[in-house]
Amino acid sequence: MNHHETPLFTALKDHIARDPIQFHIPGHKRGRGMNNVFRDFIGTNALEMDLINIAPLDDLHHPTGPIKAAQELAASAFRADSTFFSVQGTSSAIVAMIMSAVKPGDKILVPRNIHKSVLTALIITGAHPIFLHPKLDETFGIAHGLSVESIKDALTQHSDIRAVLVTNPTYFGVACDLKRIVEISHAFGVPVLVDEAHGTHTYFHDSLPLSAMAAGADIAATSVHKLGGSLVGASILNVRSGIIDPLHVQVIMSMLTTTSTSYLMLASLDAARQDLVLHGRERFERAIQMANRIRDEINGIPGLRCLDKRVLQDSATYQIDATKLTISVKDLGIRGYDVELMLRKEFNIEVELSDLYNILCIFTGSETENDMAQLVRGLRFIAEGFSKYSRTPEVSVKLPPLPVLQITPREAFYAKTKRVRLSEAVGETIAETIMVYPPGIPILLPGEMVTQEAIDFTEENLRAGLPVQGTDDPEIQYVKVVCSRS
Ligand SMILES: Cc1ncc(COP(=O)(O)O)c(C=O)c1O
Structure with missing residues (x-):
């Protein structure tokens, strides 16, 4: 196999170079039939490549x-x-x-x-x-x-x-x-x-x-x-x-x-x-080196702690991907989401995600030294500001016990349902999903029995401002639950 070749990308470029007259979809025909401002911003090459499954392609x-x-x-x-x-x-x-x-x-x-x-x-x-x-x-x-x-x-x-x-x-x-x-x-x-x-x-x-x-x-x-x-x-x-x-x-x-x-x-x-194939090893080596270096720097900031081999419980069974930087901020007495907001507002930094306790940054080897320095600067500033006030951290990890599945997700999804207040849904079988996205992992999924702990955890995420979603009601005040069969 010759990995220097790019058969599809090359076929597209060759096709574009032949400059055929287009009587086919997409209707914008190389951007001529579309919003001018959009066309000028996105550029001609991207629009020339925006083709459809005609035979040569x-x-x-x-x-x-x-x-x-x-x-x-x-x-x-x-x-x-x-x-x-x-x-x-x-x-x-x-x-x-x-x-x-x-x-x-x-x-x-x-x-x-x-x-x-x-x-x-x-x-x-x-x-x-x-x-x-x-x-x-x-x-x-x-x-x-x-x-x-x-x-x-x-x-x-x-x-x-x-x-x-x-x-x-x-x-x-x-x-x-x-x-x-x-x-x-x-x-x-x-x-x-x-x-x-x-x-x-x-x-x-x-x-x-x-x-x-x-x-x-x-x-x-x-x-x-x-x-x-x-x-x-x-x-x-x-x-x-x-x-x-x-x-x-x-x-x-x-x-x-x-x-x-x-x-x-x-x-x-x-x-x-x-x-x-040609450059991945070198790119990810750079990512690993950079992430390891910044991990050490962040671990040196009081109140912050990165997930790594040393703190991973049961490190004999689980392995760490060094390019991911999960930073626990709970010892500062604030939420991961608060740190995400502060990094955005004060330092023009966007992280991959935040949750109640952590922020997550990913490294792919495309980051600059400047990007790294700005992240450390931002985190140091936030940590110094908060560690002054929060002698006793208020944020402690609470994970709800995992709910019990009553019927399959499909049965619940297609069941006859009624709308109830989330706060009054304990003991009911939920017919929809409640999750925080990202990461998109359900707190409750169709077919599970609603518990007080799951409600408390949902409300805690909502109060923290995290993107809780999945239910018909965008405010998550009401949820659909399965009507009892009797
Ligand atoms: C664990 C996991 N699986 C699947 C997906 C879905 O990937 P995609 O966004 O490419 O559809 C995601 C996205 O974040 C994910 O985190």
């Missing part, structure tokens, strides 16, 4: 030309048997991944800290989730991955499990022992599906956690756009042939994908793959 739904060649090169780069491009993010690839593995009523093992797209797939497929409780980190107030033992126990207990899904690494950059999980699941004849939204870079640097394909997983949805340099929303689905049939995956991907696929996004995946 191949078709993502049935690739036989440059898209096929680009996907084959991607498969080689990610050490998969087949790779499918997604122009609808990893969310859509995750739904396709789960639809490829389970049918209505099939049992699937999933961690409770799933991304909302996994929940969507559970509702669409009607699969029966067996939720496993991930390791909770009481210091940082976040959930890590699943333990090997919990998966082994569940597989032993439920002989009819059809798939195991793991999120690896997590948003906060913690990886589980995926190789062992794959070995155990395969011993039971069960495929392993990986939500690898935060793992593109793991394919290109040895000191990062093991990638899904290297660990022997059967299928993995990977957000190239998050850490690998493609345009936003351009992701891939990698498949290892065997338990999962790639021909069937192609059909399902096609079912879920728009027929108007963005060639800008597709070409960006082709170009990203070339760059990752």
Whole structure:
């Protein structure tokens, strides 16, 4: 495989150079038929590339030309048997991944800290989730991955499990022992599906956690756009042939994908793959070095603490992705969201996310020394300001006990429902989702019994100003609950 080639990107450039007369969609025809201000701002090259699946450019739904060649090169780069491009993010690839593995009523093992797209797939497929409780980190107030033992126990207990899904690494950059999980699941004849939204870079640097394909997983949805340099929303689905049939995956991907696929996004995946193979190692080495350096500096600021190997509970089982910087701010007596706001207002810094206790910054090797210095300056300023006043920190980590599933998410989603005040919903079976996005992990999901702790946690997030969403009522004052059958 010649990774210097970019078959799709090159085919697009050649096509543009031929300058054909366009009697086809898109109607803006190289930007001539669109808002002038927008056209001038975005630039001509991007608009020339904004094409559609005419014959010379191949078709993502049935690739036989440059898209096929680009996907084959991607498969080689990610050490998969087949790779499918997604122009609808990893969310859509995750739904396709789960639809490829389970049918209505099939049992699937999933961690409770799933991304909302996994929940969507559970509702669409009607699969029966067996939720496993991930390791909770009481210091940082976040959930890590699943333990090997919990998966082994569940597989032993439920002989009819059809798939195991793991999120690896997590948003906060913690990886589980995926190789062992794959070995155990395969011993039971069960495929392993990986939500690898935060793992593109793991394919290109040895000191990062093991990638899904290297660990022997059967299928993995990977957000190239998050850490690998493609345009936003351009992701891939990698498949290892065997338990999962790639021909069937192609059909399902096609079912879920728009027929108007963005060639800008597709070409960006082709170009990203070339760059990752040729320069990924060096880029991620820089990211690791920079993140490690800044981590040490931040750990030296009183009141701040970064998630790293030293503070990770159970570091024998879990591995850290050094490019993620999770900074706990709770000892300053303030919320992660407050720090996000202050960094934005006073220092013109945008972080990846914040929650009640932490902020998260990601490193990809594209940061400048100046960016790093500004982050440290901002954090030092905030920490010095707050540590003066908050002798006794008021923020302590509280994680609600995980709710109990009463009926499947699909049953709850389609059930007859009534609207009740959230504050009065204890004991009811909720029919919708409550989550903070990002990271998009449900506090409650359809089918679970509402607990007072889950309500308190939701209200605490709302009070802190965090983006709580998922319910029909945008204010989350009311929720839909399942009407009792009697
Ligand atoms: C764990 C996890 N899975 C899946 C996704 C979905 O990825 P995308 O935004 O590419 O659809 C995200 C997005 O943040 C995520 O954090």
